[in-house]
Amino acid sequence: MTAIEFAGVCRDFNTPEGATYRALDDITFRVDAGAFVAIVGPSGCGKSTLLNIAAGLITPSIGEVRVDGQPLTGLNRRATYMFQQDALLPWKNVRDNVALGLTLAGAASREAHARADAWLDRVGLAAFAAHYPAQLSGGMRKRVAMAQNWIIDRGLLLMDEPFSALDVHTRQRMETELLSLWEGAGARRTVLFVTHDLDEAIALADDVVVLSAGPASRVVARHRVTLERPRDLMELRTTPAYIDLYRALWVVLREEVVKSQRAEARRA
Amino acid sequence: MRRSVLAAQVVVGVAALALWQGLVALHVIDPFFVSQPSEIARRIASWVRNGSLWAHLAVTVEEALLGLVVGAAIGIALGFVFARSPFVARVFDPYIKMLNAIPRVVLAPLFLLWFGLGIWSKVALAVTLVFFVMFFSTYQGVRDASQVIIDNVRMLGATERQLVRHVLVPSALTWIFSSLHTSLGFAMVGAVVGEYLGSTRGLGYVISQAEGTFDTTGVFAGMTILAIVVVIVSAGVARLERWLLRWKM
Numbered sequence: 001m002t003a004i005e006f007a008g009v010c011r012d013f014n015t016p017e018g019a020t021y022r023a024l025d026d027i028t029f030r031v032d033a034g035a036f037v038a039i040v041g042p043s044g045c046g047k048s049t050l051l052n053i054a055a056g057l058i059t060p061s062i063g064e065v066r067v068d069g070q071p072l073t074g075l076n077r078r079a080t081y082m083f084q085q086d087a088l089l090p091w092k093n094v095r096d097n098v099a100l101g102l103t104l105a106g107a108a109s110r111e112a113h114a115r116a117d118a119w120l121d122r123v124g125l126a127a128f129a130a131h132y133p134a135q136l137s138g139g140m141r142k143r144v145a146m147a148q149n150w151i152i153d154r155g156l157l158l159m160d161e162p163f164s165a166l167d168v169h170t171r172q173r174m175e176t177e178l179l180s181l182w183e184g185a186g187a188r189r190t191v192l193f194v195t196h197d198l199d200e201a202i203a204l205a206d207d208v209v210v211l212s213a214g215p216a217s218r219v220v221a222r223h224r225v226t227l228e229r230p231r232d233l234m235e236l237r238t239t240p241a242y243i244d245l246y247r248a249l250w251v252v253l254r255e256e257v258v259k260s261q262r263a264e265a266r267r268a
Numbered sequence: 269m270r271r272s273v274l275a276a277q278v279v280v281g282v283a284a285l286a287l288w289q290g291l292v293a294l295h296v297i298d299p300f301f302v303s304q305p306s307e308i309a310r311r312i313a314s315w316v317r318n319g320s321l322w323a324h325l326a327v328t329v330e331e332a333l334l335g336l337v338v339g340a341a342i343g344i345a346l347g348f349v350f351a352r353s354p355f356v357a358r359v360f361d362p363y364i365k366m367l368n369a370i371p372r373v374v375l376a377p378l379f380l381l382w383f384g385l386g387i388w389s390k391v392a393l394a395v396t397l398v399f400f401v402m403f404f405s406t407y408q409g410v411r412d413a414s415q416v417i418i419d420n421v422r423m424l425g426a427t428e429r430q431l432v433r434h435v436l437v438p439s440a441l442t443w444i445f446s447s448l449h450t451s452l453g454f455a456m457v458g459a460v461v462g463e464y465l466g467s468t469r470g471l472g473y474v475i476s477q478a479e480g481t482f483d484t485t486g487v488f489a490g491m492t493i494l495a496i497v498v499v500i501v502s503a504g505v506a507r508l509e510r511w512l513l514r515w516k517m
Contacts (some may be wrong), residue, residue: 087420
């Protein structure tokens with residue numbers, strides 16, 4: 001079954017000079033239900049734009065997105081979105097932040113809090129329920145954001161470089177936790193994970209989609225990651241299968257990165 | 269730290285008063301023009317004893333608080349509307365600026381004419397002062413709300429009303445509170461100036477009566493009481509603010 005499908009999606013933006021800038025050009029691919037798909041590409045290639053389109057936060061200029069076979073109009077109510085930046089509500093404590101999705105749906109506060117506490121337990125933050133986001137470390141805030149997203153039961157998880165602001169060790173821990181959440185869930189959720197880091201993409205995903213350098217990014221490659229699950233992220237990166245995959249994908253991505261750097265140099 | 273600040277504040281206050289009193293005692297300055305602290309204190313004490321202080325103070329505080337509440341309510345409400353509707357904001361922008369440019373003192377006689385000598389002409393004057401401060405800060409505060417947080421809350425399923433309640437109001441509160449201190453002072457100014465220009469009660473009335481007889485001690489005593497009241501109420505607002513914005517560390 002297809003969870004989400006991009007059909008000829010283009011997106012144009014108006015530049016301050018009055019011209020039109022095409023960020024995405026004819027993006028077409030589908031993601032199977034329950035699959036973990038990573039989207040990689042050089043910076044500025046429109047990865048986040050693509051995710052925002054999947055979320056329904058922006059609309060395609062041409063083409064359409066289908067969610068579970070239905071054309072997407074308005075916000076994508078079958079998806080949650082984990083942002084690159086801090087998106088927790090600073091004026092709500094950790095428990096209220098995690099419970100927010102339930103509260104908004106009209107759940108009674110006692111039930112919402114009980115379920116939030118259960119989630120805080122799962123992400124190892126039970127002791128921090130009454131803290132405010134400003135009192136937590138970057139890694140802890142990401143865990144709260146994960147719980148905030150996972151507590152509402154939606155089939156599709158959109159993630160926009162969620163761990164890119166973290167140091168390398170915290171990041172690896174968060175990736176491990178994400179995988180164990182995902183692999184541990186009864187009915188697997190579909191994940192669309194945007195990253196600029198090929199390493200992260202291969203380590204986490206079933207499928208890696210490579211976007212070309214902007215403007216007018218398109219899908220230039222799609223590779224199946226055949227590494228077995230559950231994966232041990234501490235060891236994975238030194239296995240021959242991983243290294244072969246990395247080489248194959250890097251050849252494609254490197255070309256796009258070089259193009260994007262040249263384009264940037266021309267603009268400067 | 270808090271202790272030493274408090275101690276230093278007391279030292280500054282006592283030193284200023286002592287200097288004032290000393291200069292008068294040494295005949296360097298003429299008490300006819302600036303009175304002197306001991307006289308002012310005696311005057312305030314006599315007002316307290318004969319009870320006239322409380323009657324006048326109650327009127328002024330009532331006017332100021334009404335002005336503050338009404339001005340803040342209208343300012344916050346309109347600030348929200350303008351921030352959420354760019355069309356309305358652009359249409360009314362020049363008019364708001366024009367209205368804000370009117371010196372309020374000019375309005376005071378009009379308000380006397382419209383609302384009479386009682387408290388409502390003073391409340392109206394306080395409202396015109398408080399409204400603009402609250403309006404502009406609410407407008408800024410709502411527009412300042414983080415787009416990522418807004419997107420996040422919308423993705424989590426918020427309706428427009430829930431968005432206002434869970435994101436826009438808390439986000440604007442920081443701005444609203446920082447202007448509440450200013451507004452409080454303005455509300456007092458509005459009430460006192462209104463009384464000063466035409467009334468039969470209130471601290472502004474007391475001050476204007478004293479000025480009419482060149483009684484500088486009375487004028488300074490009135491101003492002192494005003495200052496004390498504002499400091500006390502401000503401290504209350506600061507406590508409320510600390511509690512409501514406790515997430516800010």
